[in-house]
Amino acid sequence: MSDYYNAFEISPVPTPGPDAVAPEPFRGIYGMPAFVTVPTNDLAASVDFWVRGLGFFELFGIPGTLVHLRRWAFQDVLLVSAADVPEQAPAMSFSVACVLGEVDSVVEACRALRPDSVDGPRDTPWNTRDIEVITPENARIVFTAAKPWDPASPEARNLEAIGITPPPAGRGDNDGYA
Numbered sequence: 001m002s003d004y005y006n007a008f009e010i011s012p013v014p015t016p017g018p019d020a021v022a023p024e025p026f027r028g029i030y031g032m033p034a035f036v037t038v039p040t041n042d043l044a045a046s047v048d049f050w051v052r053g054l055g056f057f058e059l060f061g062i063p064g065t066l067v068h069l070r071r072w073a074f075q076d077v078l079l080v081s082a083a084d085v086p087e088q089a090p091a092m093s094f095s096v097a098c099v100l101g102e103v104d105s106v107v108e109a110c111r112a113l114r115p116d117s118v119d120g121p122r123d124t125p126w127n128t129r130d131i132e133v134i135t136p137e138n139a140r141i142v143f144t145a146a147k148p149w150d151p152a153s154p155e156a157r158n159l160e161a162i163g164i165t166p167p168p169a170g171r172g173d174n175d176g177y178a
Contacts, residue, residue, distance in 0.1 A: 012072040013097045016146035020099040025057050026073035033074060036094045039082030040137045043067060046079050049136050053110040053117070054143075055102070071096065085137045093132065093140040100145045103129055123147070127155035 014020045040046040047067050050056045056069040056077060069077040075096055098106065103121050110117045110133050120131035127149070133141045149166060150156060159165070 012074065013146070014099060016100075017148045018100055020101065022099045022102055023072050025071060027057075027059065027070075028073075030073070032076050035076035035078060036139075037078045037080055038135070038137050038139045039085055040079050041082055041085050042136065043079060043081050046136050049110075049113055050077065050079065053113045054096075054106060054133065054135075054141065055109070079137075087138070089134045089138045089140040091140075093142045095142040095144050098143045098145045100129060100147065103131060103143065103145050106133075106143055107131055123155075125155060125158045127153070127159065 012023045012026065014023065038046070043064065047058060047061075047069070050069050051058065054071075056071050056075075059068040059070045059076075061067040065081055067079045069079060077094075107118050107121065114134075114136070117134050118131055119133075121129050122131075123129050124144075127147050128144045129147055130142055130144045133143065135141060147155070151166070
């Protein structure tokens with residue numbers, strides 16, 4: 001058995017492209033490999049923003065105490081009741097994968113609920129299109145969509161300059177890259 005395997009086999013993130021389709025929301029129960037806990041002093045308002053603005057759904061809740069939200073598999077957020085929340089968003093952010101076709105609709109939905117909540121979209125040197133959302137709890141959430149790979153792009157040159165190159169066409173899994 002190899003110590004390395006193609007992690008794309010377990011990832012819900014589709015291959016980047018303009019026609020990439022987001023996976024269906026994952027409603028199953030699993031041991032969460034990672035999640036974020038966000039304190040809120042208004043659980044109902046927070047749930048409303050995360051559901052209608054960011055596209056999460058309520059997996060389950062404990063009334064007045066906690067709501068477990070999810071989008072895709074492994075995109076878990078626990079909103080927990082708290083007496084108060086930070087007055088400003090921290091420098092740290094929580095990034096959530098999306099597909100290019102979702103970026104504009106998330107921007108529109110969030111701005112409809114909180115007009116000044118979104119910064120972007122902006123393209124990054126690492127070949128993604130990102131938006132940054134400040135939630136009612138002052139959490140900094142980044143929705144990040146991989147753009148299609150263009151070997152002639154500035155992004156490809158940026159990545160190649162630090163040693164990141166795509167596998168040759170037709171090459172399988174991680175042979176020689178792990």
